[in-house]
Amino acid sequence: MATDTIASAADLDVRRVAGYIGAEIHGIDLSNTLDDATVAAIRTALLTHKVLFFPGQKLDHRTQIAFASQFGDLMARARPQSGGELDEFPQVWTISPEKDVEAYGFDHEEHYRSRQHSGFGGWHTDLSTAANPPAASVLRCDRVPLYGGDTQWANLVAAYEGLPGSLQRFVDGLQAEHTFFAAYDMNPFDERDRTILDQVNKNPQVAVHPVVRVHPETGEKALFVNPARVNRIVGLSPVESRHVLSMLFREVTRPAYTVRYAWTPGAVAFWDNRSTIHMGIGDYAHTNDPRTLHRVTLLGDKPVGPDGFTSHKVAGREFTAYRP
Secondary structure (H helix, E strand, O other): OOOOOEEOHHHOEEEEOOOOOOEEEEOOOOOOEEOHHHHHHHHHHHHHHOEEEEOOOOOOHHHHHHHHHOOOOEOOOOOOOOOHHHHOOOOOEEEOHHHHHHHHOOOHHHHHHHOEOOOOOOOEOOOOOOOOOOOEEEEEEEEOOOOOOOEEEEEHHHHHHOOOHHHHHHHHOOEEEEEOOOOEOOOOOOHHHHHHHHHHHOOOOEEEEEOEEEOOOOOOEEEOOOOOOEEEEOOOOHHHHHHHHHHHHHHHOOHHHEEEEOOOOOOEEEEEOOOEEEEEOOOOHHHOOOOEEEEEEEOOOOOEOOOOOEOEEEEOOOOOOOOO
16 A cells, blocks of 8 residues: 655666666655656656566555556546456556456457467557557556566667668658557457457547657657557558568567566556557466456557657547546
């Protein structure tokens, strides 16, 4: 539970964990209220390292929400989820096979993976199908498998900066359509596929974003594409689009630009959704071990490209701040 203790920036111990992305932070209890200097220090570390890891925390839904709220407005979860504490905390999205079975009647994530038509398919930016995707996400580990169940992140700024100048100039003016099932072959005649399709069709979301996003706080350019959601490059033929996207997906998932985190109970990850993609490693379903994580997301703005193009929705609603 939260206390009246005020955490100080002087306590922060920031340790870089990979060459291009990721840092682990020690010496702080996130269940405490943070002073302004600590909030600023964590924000600076986030903008620098893109994803931060806080091991050994003791948060619950309430204190996770309190921590994340110090960095901006939170969103309500994008899809319905109910049961237990979730009825009280609509800002929290629980990731677990049990919740999938409750919502769909089967392990949605594992079935979803079986429909991938690309090895890149699991990589995504949270909710990029909306015109204003979340600015950041805070994920807390509750239960973890005995083996596996890691999460991997990639640095989209490094991916852009690694392109030769001619390619940078080419992609600076492109836009991409983001939609569900971009990397999946869903069969409307398959009962499980149809269950998932019906859930999504109740709340369709499609958005067009710049392929290169200018970060609103740092001014950095990020290669804002992700294999799970990007359907096509606007204005190109299907064949041209596939070739361009194949090249870009290889760039954003280069191993050198990634970090992989092995979860432990209580650990918290805080990442910038504007400059990263991530993927849960699907190597544990066959073990039948539990894996439960809880996510809250910070409200984001509409991405803007180097040429001034601003994201817009094709279908669905824009996200708004959660208000009780």
